[in-house]
Amino acid sequence: MSSESASVSRARTWWEIAIVLGLGLGESAIYAIVQLAYRLTDATPLADQTTTLNPSRSDREVFDLIYQVLGIGFSIVPVLLVCFVMWQSARPHLGRLGLDGTRVGRDAGHGILLVLAIGIPGLALYVGGRMLGLFVAVDPAGLDTHWWTVPVLLLSAARASIIEEFVVLGYLFSRLRTLGWGLWPIIIATSVLRASYHLYQGPGAFVGNLAMGLLFGWLFARTGRLLPFLVAHFLIDGIAFVGYPFVAPLLP
DSSP states (O other): OOHHHHHHHHHHHHHHHHHHHHTTHHHHHHHHHHHHHHHHTSSSOGGGOEEESSOOOOSSHHHHHHHHHHHHHHHTHHHHHHHHHHOOSSSSTTGGGTOOSOOHHHHHHHHHHHHHHHHHHHHHHHHHHHHHTOSOEEESOOOOOOTTHHHHHHHHHHHHHHHHIIIIIIIHHHHHHHTTOOHHHHHHHHHHHHHHTTGGGOHHHHHHHHHHHHHHHHHHHHHOOOHHHHHHHHHHHHHHHHHHHHHGGGOO
Protein backbone atom coordinates (compact mmCIF):
# COMPACT_ATOMS: atom_id res chain seq x y z
CA MET A 1 0.00 0.00 0.00
CA SER A 2 1.38 3.42 -0.96
CA SER A 3 1.88 6.12 1.67
CA GLU A 4 -0.94 8.12 0.08
CA SER A 5 -3.32 5.14 0.24
CA ALA A 6 -2.31 4.48 3.86
CA SER A 7 -2.98 8.13 4.73
CA VAL A 8 -6.43 7.96 3.10
CA SER A 9 -7.18 4.71 4.95
CA ARG A 10 -6.17 6.24 8.30
CA ALA A 11 -8.29 9.30 7.63
CA ARG A 12 -11.31 7.14 6.74
CA THR A 13 -10.83 5.12 9.91
CA TRP A 14 -10.77 8.27 12.04
CA TRP A 15 -13.91 9.54 10.31
CA GLU A 16 -15.58 6.20 10.88
CA ILE A 17 -14.72 6.33 14.60
CA ALA A 18 -16.01 9.90 14.81
CA ILE A 19 -19.31 8.94 13.17
CA VAL A 20 -19.81 5.89 15.42
CA LEU A 21 -19.10 7.91 18.56
CA GLY A 22 -21.12 10.88 17.33
CA LEU A 23 -24.17 8.63 16.99
CA GLY A 24 -23.93 7.33 20.55
CA LEU A 25 -21.37 7.38 23.33
CA GLY A 26 -19.39 10.40 22.13
CA GLU A 27 -22.59 12.44 22.06
CA SER A 28 -23.47 11.15 25.53
CA ALA A 29 -20.03 12.12 26.84
CA ILE A 30 -20.37 15.70 25.61
CA TYR A 31 -23.85 16.06 27.09
CA ALA A 32 -22.63 14.53 30.37
CA ILE A 33 -19.79 17.06 30.62
CA VAL A 34 -22.19 19.95 29.99
CA GLN A 35 -24.66 18.50 32.49
CA LEU A 36 -21.96 18.20 35.15
CA ALA A 37 -20.99 21.85 34.57
CA TYR A 38 -24.66 22.78 34.99
CA ARG A 39 -24.93 20.78 38.22
CA LEU A 40 -21.74 22.22 39.70
CA THR A 41 -22.85 25.79 38.99
CA ASP A 42 -26.40 25.25 40.24
CA ALA A 43 -27.48 26.78 43.56
CA THR A 44 -28.47 23.33 44.84
CA PRO A 45 -25.48 21.37 46.22
CA LEU A 46 -24.46 18.37 44.17
CA ALA A 47 -25.30 15.99 47.01
CA ASP A 48 -28.91 17.25 47.04
CA GLN A 49 -29.47 16.73 43.31
CA THR A 50 -31.04 13.66 41.71
CA THR A 51 -30.82 11.98 38.32
CA THR A 52 -33.23 9.34 37.03
CA LEU A 53 -31.90 6.73 34.63
CA ASN A 54 -35.12 5.20 33.33
CA PRO A 55 -37.84 7.86 33.56
CA SER A 56 -41.40 7.47 32.43
CA ARG A 57 -42.01 9.08 29.05
CA SER A 58 -45.79 9.44 29.18
CA ASP A 59 -48.54 9.58 31.78
CA ARG A 60 -50.50 7.12 29.61
CA GLU A 61 -49.33 3.55 30.21
CA VAL A 62 -49.56 2.21 26.67
CA PHE A 63 -47.67 5.18 25.21
CA ASP A 64 -45.07 5.01 27.94
CA LEU A 65 -44.42 1.39 26.93
CA ILE A 66 -44.28 2.30 23.24
CA TYR A 67 -41.83 5.15 23.87
CA GLN A 68 -39.65 2.94 26.07
CA VAL A 69 -39.41 0.18 23.46
CA LEU A 70 -38.79 2.62 20.61
CA GLY A 71 -36.09 4.41 22.59
CA ILE A 72 -34.30 1.17 23.36
CA GLY A 73 -34.58 -0.05 19.79
CA PHE A 74 -33.29 3.09 18.09
CA SER A 75 -30.47 3.55 20.61
CA ILE A 76 -28.72 0.37 19.48
CA VAL A 77 -28.41 1.57 15.86
CA PRO A 78 -24.74 2.57 16.46
CA VAL A 79 -24.08 -1.05 17.48
CA LEU A 80 -25.65 -2.27 14.23
CA LEU A 81 -23.35 0.13 12.38
CA VAL A 82 -20.36 -1.29 14.27
CA CYS A 83 -21.38 -4.84 13.38
CA PHE A 84 -21.82 -3.80 9.75
CA VAL A 85 -18.37 -2.26 9.38
CA MET A 86 -16.62 -5.01 11.39
CA TRP A 87 -18.40 -7.97 9.74
CA GLN A 88 -16.14 -10.55 8.11
CA SER A 89 -17.27 -12.87 5.34
CA ALA A 90 -15.49 -15.81 6.96
CA ARG A 91 -16.49 -17.20 10.33
CA PRO A 92 -16.46 -15.97 13.03
CA HIS A 93 -18.19 -13.03 11.41
CA LEU A 94 -17.70 -10.75 14.43
CA GLY A 95 -14.37 -12.18 15.49
CA ARG A 96 -12.72 -8.76 15.37
CA LEU A 97 -15.14 -7.65 18.10
CA GLY A 98 -14.21 -10.60 20.29
CA LEU A 99 -17.30 -12.71 19.55
CA ASP A 100 -16.93 -16.18 18.06
CA GLY A 101 -19.94 -18.08 19.46
CA THR A 102 -17.82 -20.57 21.40
CA ARG A 103 -17.27 -21.14 25.14
CA VAL A 104 -20.53 -19.34 25.94
CA GLY A 105 -20.99 -21.01 29.32
CA ARG A 106 -17.43 -20.35 30.40
CA ASP A 107 -17.60 -16.72 29.28
CA ALA A 108 -20.89 -16.24 31.13
CA GLY A 109 -19.31 -17.67 34.27
CA HIS A 110 -16.43 -15.22 33.99
CA GLY A 111 -18.99 -12.42 33.62
CA ILE A 112 -20.66 -13.46 36.89
CA LEU A 113 -17.28 -13.42 38.64
CA LEU A 114 -16.75 -9.89 37.32
CA VAL A 115 -20.07 -8.85 38.88
CA LEU A 116 -18.87 -10.07 42.27
CA ALA A 117 -15.54 -8.29 41.82
CA ILE A 118 -17.08 -4.98 40.72
CA GLY A 119 -20.60 -4.83 42.18
CA ILE A 120 -19.81 -4.68 45.89
CA PRO A 121 -16.90 -2.20 45.60
CA GLY A 122 -19.04 -0.14 43.23
CA LEU A 123 -21.90 0.05 45.71
CA ALA A 124 -19.45 1.00 48.48
CA LEU A 125 -17.98 3.72 46.26
CA TYR A 126 -21.44 5.10 45.51
CA VAL A 127 -22.48 5.18 49.18
CA GLY A 128 -19.18 6.76 50.23
CA GLY A 129 -19.34 9.23 47.36
CA ARG A 130 -22.88 10.23 48.30
CA MET A 131 -21.77 10.93 51.87
CA LEU A 132 -18.88 13.05 50.54
CA GLY A 133 -21.09 14.88 48.05
CA LEU A 134 -19.32 13.47 44.99
CA PHE A 135 -22.41 11.76 43.52
CA VAL A 136 -25.86 13.02 42.79
CA ALA A 137 -28.63 10.73 44.03
CA VAL A 138 -29.13 8.17 41.28
CA ASP A 139 -32.60 6.67 40.83
CA PRO A 140 -32.04 3.76 38.42
CA ALA A 141 -35.74 2.98 38.00
CA GLY A 142 -38.00 5.98 37.52
CA LEU A 143 -40.73 3.99 35.80
CA ASP A 144 -44.16 3.60 37.33
CA THR A 145 -45.16 0.08 38.32
CA HIS A 146 -46.79 -1.79 35.42
CA TRP A 147 -46.79 -5.38 34.23
CA TRP A 148 -44.04 -4.50 31.77
CA THR A 149 -41.79 -2.49 34.11
CA VAL A 150 -39.30 -5.25 34.95
CA PRO A 151 -38.95 -6.51 31.35
CA VAL A 152 -38.34 -2.96 30.12
CA LEU A 153 -35.77 -2.32 32.85
CA LEU A 154 -33.96 -5.52 31.87
CA LEU A 155 -34.06 -4.46 28.21
CA SER A 156 -32.61 -1.12 29.28
CA ALA A 157 -29.81 -2.94 31.11
CA ALA A 158 -29.16 -5.03 28.00
CA ARG A 159 -29.08 -1.88 25.87
CA ALA A 160 -26.46 -0.25 28.11
CA SER A 161 -24.34 -3.40 28.11
CA ILE A 162 -24.52 -3.88 24.33
CA ILE A 163 -23.87 -0.25 23.41
CA GLU A 164 -20.99 0.30 25.81
CA GLU A 165 -19.11 -2.97 25.48
CA PHE A 166 -19.55 -3.40 21.72
CA VAL A 167 -18.29 0.13 21.07
CA VAL A 168 -15.81 0.79 23.88
CA LEU A 169 -14.18 -2.63 24.04
CA GLY A 170 -14.86 -4.52 20.81
CA TYR A 171 -14.91 -1.74 18.24
CA LEU A 172 -12.48 0.86 19.59
CA PHE A 173 -9.86 -1.68 20.62
CA SER A 174 -9.86 -3.13 17.10
CA ARG A 175 -9.89 0.17 15.26
CA LEU A 176 -7.26 1.89 17.42
CA ARG A 177 -4.96 -1.11 16.97
CA THR A 178 -5.20 -0.70 13.19
CA LEU A 179 -4.18 2.94 13.66
CA GLY A 180 -1.02 1.80 15.43
CA TRP A 181 -1.96 2.63 19.00
CA GLY A 182 -0.24 0.73 21.81
CA LEU A 183 -2.11 -1.38 24.34
CA TRP A 184 -2.09 0.98 27.33
CA PRO A 185 -2.94 4.13 25.34
CA ILE A 186 -6.00 2.23 24.06
CA ILE A 187 -6.97 1.04 27.55
CA ILE A 188 -6.58 4.53 29.03
CA ALA A 189 -8.39 6.32 26.19
CA THR A 190 -11.37 3.95 26.22
CA SER A 191 -11.54 4.11 30.03
CA VAL A 192 -11.62 7.91 29.97
CA LEU A 193 -14.41 7.75 27.38
CA ARG A 194 -16.36 5.30 29.57
CA ALA A 195 -15.92 7.54 32.60
CA SER A 196 -16.83 10.71 30.68
CA TYR A 197 -20.34 9.70 29.65
CA HIS A 198 -21.13 8.95 33.31
CA LEU A 199 -20.18 12.45 34.50
CA TYR A 200 -23.83 13.46 34.74
CA GLN A 201 -23.87 11.38 37.95
CA GLY A 202 -21.10 13.48 39.49
CA PRO A 203 -17.28 13.38 39.75
CA GLY A 204 -17.42 10.19 41.79
CA ALA A 205 -18.97 8.37 38.85
CA PHE A 206 -16.02 9.40 36.69
CA VAL A 207 -13.58 7.83 39.15
CA GLY A 208 -15.60 4.63 39.55
CA ASN A 209 -16.16 4.09 35.84
CA LEU A 210 -12.54 4.96 35.05
CA ALA A 211 -11.42 2.17 37.40
CA MET A 212 -13.95 -0.21 35.89
CA GLY A 213 -12.82 0.72 32.38
CA LEU A 214 -9.17 0.09 33.22
CA LEU A 215 -10.03 -3.34 34.63
CA PHE A 216 -12.32 -4.24 31.73
CA GLY A 217 -9.79 -3.01 29.17
CA TRP A 218 -6.90 -4.90 30.70
CA LEU A 219 -8.88 -8.12 30.94
CA PHE A 220 -10.28 -7.76 27.41
CA ALA A 221 -6.79 -7.20 26.04
CA ARG A 222 -5.65 -10.41 27.74
CA THR A 223 -8.61 -12.58 26.69
CA GLY A 224 -9.93 -11.00 23.49
CA ARG A 225 -13.42 -12.21 24.44
CA LEU A 226 -16.31 -9.75 24.65
CA LEU A 227 -19.10 -11.93 26.10
CA PRO A 228 -17.90 -11.89 29.76
CA PHE A 229 -18.11 -8.10 29.79
CA LEU A 230 -21.52 -8.07 28.12
CA VAL A 231 -22.80 -10.48 30.78
CA ALA A 232 -21.19 -8.58 33.66
CA HIS A 233 -22.46 -5.19 32.52
CA PHE A 234 -25.98 -6.53 31.96
CA LEU A 235 -26.13 -8.15 35.40
CA ILE A 236 -24.75 -5.09 37.20
CA ASP A 237 -27.26 -2.75 35.55
CA GLY A 238 -30.14 -5.23 35.72
CA ILE A 239 -29.66 -5.79 39.44
CA ALA A 240 -29.38 -2.03 40.01
CA PHE A 241 -32.46 -1.18 37.93
CA VAL A 242 -34.74 -3.89 39.30
CA GLY A 243 -33.38 -4.16 42.83
CA TYR A 244 -32.97 -0.47 43.68
CA PRO A 245 -36.47 0.04 45.14
CA PHE A 246 -35.76 -2.75 47.64
CA VAL A 247 -32.25 -1.60 48.55
CA ALA A 248 -32.80 2.17 48.63
CA PRO A 249 -34.44 2.27 52.09
CA LEU A 250 -31.37 0.52 53.52
CA LEU A 251 -28.85 3.03 52.15
CA PRO A 252 -27.61 5.86 54.41
